[in-house]
Amino acid sequence: MQYLHNIGAYFLMIAEMFRKPTKWSVMRRLILKDIDDLIIGSLGIVAFISFFVGGVVTIQTALNINSPLIPKYLIGFATRQSVILEFAPTFISIIMAGKVGSFITSSIGTMRVTEQIDALEVMGINSLNYLVFPKFIALMLYPFVISIAMFLGIFGGMIAAVYGGFGSLEDFVT
Incomplete structure (x- = not known):
């Protein structure tokens, strides 16, 4: 019952x-x-983590494909699929949850301690609208961050494949 009360709040x-x-x-x-x-x-x-995760996925995929019957272009395909479907959304969401969550918590916590939120309410300003709504709108751009992470992950994989000697640029792009 307490759970339903919290949802209502x-x-x-x-x-x-x-x-x-x-x-x-x-x-x-x-x-x-x-x-x-x-x-x-x-x-x-996001750029740092995505680039290197893409490279690691490519290297791990290339090292685990031992059969000469498997074409080299599957390294790029597996990297793309892994980065887009799993690694970019998962890793970046975990990193962003920690970074953004701690930033929001510390900024609102500091405002509460220094009584800035009380001052907003005394001035007749809707503190939830003033403090939460801009963050809500800003985080609507989060899918663009994930898209950038996907691009950089695939790019990092391409660099790892070409400069690591696991395949050619043409194979990876194919």
Whole structure:
């Protein structure tokens, strides 16, 4: 029963987030700041991890294909399938959950300790709309981060295949 009560509280918070919206000029600035902090600020670690995961998947696939009857282009195919279907979404989601979750928690926690949230409420500003809505909109761009991770994973796999001597560029692209 407690579980159903918690779900109801979450729905009430979501509904409150859309009530009494902040002025668009202020909200636009907050959304752009959160896009910079949450999405653009995460691209470095996303690029680093994706590139090397793609390379590792290619190397592991190439080393495990022993039969001369299996064509070399299957290394690129297996890398593409693995990166797109599993590794990019899974690894990047785990990394982003930790990075974005800790960033949001620390920023809102700091605002609570320094009584900035209380000040927003005293001024008549909907604190949920002011604090949560921009983060919600910024995280709508998360699929683009996953797309970048997929591209960089496949690119890292291509570099590993070509420079590791596991196949030619033409085989990998095929």
